[in-house]
Amino acid sequence: MDTMTLWHLTGWEFAALAFAALLVGFSKTAVSGANTVSLAIFAAVLPARASTGILLPVLIAGDVLAVLTYRRHAHWPTLWRLFPAVGVGVAVGTLFLVWADDAIVRTSIGVILLLMAGVTVWRRRRADASDPAGDEGTASRAGRVKARSYGVLGGFTTMVANAGGPVMSMYLLSAGFRKLGFLGTSAFFFLIVNVSKVPFSAGLGLIDGRSLLLDAALVVFVVPGAFLGKWAVTRINQRLFERLVIAATIVGGLQLLLA
Numbered sequence: 001m002d003t004m005t006l007w008h009l010t011g012w013e014f015a016a017l018a019f020a021a022l023l024v025g026f027s028k029t030a031v032s033g034a035n036t037v038s039l040a041i042f043a044a045v046l047p048a049r050a051s052t053g054i055l056l057p058v059l060i061a062g063d064v065l066a067v068l069t070y071r072r073h074a075h076w077p078t079l080w081r082l083f084p085a086v087g088v089g090v091a092v093g094t095l096f097l098v099w100a101d102d103a104i105v106r107t108s109i110g111v112i113l114l115l116m117a118g119v120t121v122w123r124r125r126r127a128d129a130s131d132p133a134g135d136e137g138t139a140s141r142a143g144r145v146k147a148r149s150y151g152v153l154g155g156f157t158t159m160v161a162n163a164g165g166p167v168m169s170m171y172l173l174s175a176g177f178r179k180l181g182f183l184g185t186s187a188f189f190f191l192i193v194n195v196s197k198v199p200f201s202a203g204l205g206l207i208d209g210r211s212l213l214l215d216a217a218l219v220v221f222v223v224p225g226a227f228l229g230k231w232a233v234t235r236i237n238q239r240l241f242e243r244l245v246i247a248a249t250i251v252g253g254l255q256l257l258l259a
Contacts, residue, residue, distance in 0.1 A: 013045045014217075021058050021218040025225025028062035029069055030233045032169050032186050035059070036113055039163055040252025048106035049097070053206025055162050057215040058222060060194045065226040066187035073184025078147075078175065079192075082168075085148040086193055089155020094200045096160055109161040113253030116157075116166035117246050126174075146171070159197060164190070179233070 009017070020038035027034035038058075042051040100108065150171040158164030168189060172182050201207045 016041050016045050017218055018221045021221040022225035024058055024062045025222035026229040028066040029226045030229030030236060032165050035165055036116060036163060037248045037252060039161060040113060043106060043109050047102050048109060049102050049206060052162055053201045054211050054214055056194060056197060056201055058218050059162060061219045061222045062226060063187060063191035063194055067191050069230055070180060070184035070187050073180040074188045075181055075185045078185055079189055081147040082151045085151025086155035089152040090159045090197060093156040093159025097204055107257060110253045110257035112157055112161050112163045113249050116163060117249040119166055119170055121246060158193060
């Protein structure tokens with residue numbers, strides 16, 4: 001089995017995971033994609049393969065809190081366009097995890113983090129150079145192609161590294177979503193996708209009773225993070241926070257690649 005138990009951790013390691021869990025709650029209700037920092041922490045403290053399975057229930061807890069907070073703002077036509085392609089990406093990611101060993105998964109997570117940081121920088125520069133206003137319900141052929149492309153990439157990255165947040169953030173922002181529509185749509189998207197990943201992760205030996213005990217201890221920290229995010233969402237300096245997230249993501253990716 002690839003799972004870890006609560007008793008394998010030192011006090012400092014558990015504190016790092018607890019902080020990462022708090023950040024998951026914050027990212028789900030305030031700044032989607034910030035949990036790439038949590039991903040880096042989990043992969044640094046735990047074996048890479050084990051980290052993906054242990055982080056998944058923590059993410060689901062954050063997704064539930066986000067749905068309860070922003071459930072009225074989801075845009076379901078967008079979700080229905082994304083789900084088939086995401087399913088393909090999840091299937092490809094599952095096959096990758098069957099083949100890849102821990103070192104390859106660790107390297108892949110590092111590369112994905114660096115790619116997502118680059119994608120986020122590109123998205124910000126593009127948003128600064130153009131009018132972000134758009135039509136959330138665009139159903140043109142180009143829109144469908146874009147949804148499928150992002151859906152496959154998002155499904156693969158979320159299955160392999162729980163790193164689909166930046167991919168979907170870029171897609172939703174490029175589609176013209178405003179803050180509440182963005183948060184509501186992404187909340188339902190990740191709740192449904194992450195729950196659908198549970199059987200795959202369990203089948204790969206990444207989730208079992210021992211890992212769930214560690215998750216139960218960590219989920220406690222997701223709740224205050226979610227409340228902090230809900231409080232901060234109308235007050236936070238988004239630009240500064242995104243810069244900090246990008247910097248932390250780059251450091252985390254480099255640490256995984258060089259370790």
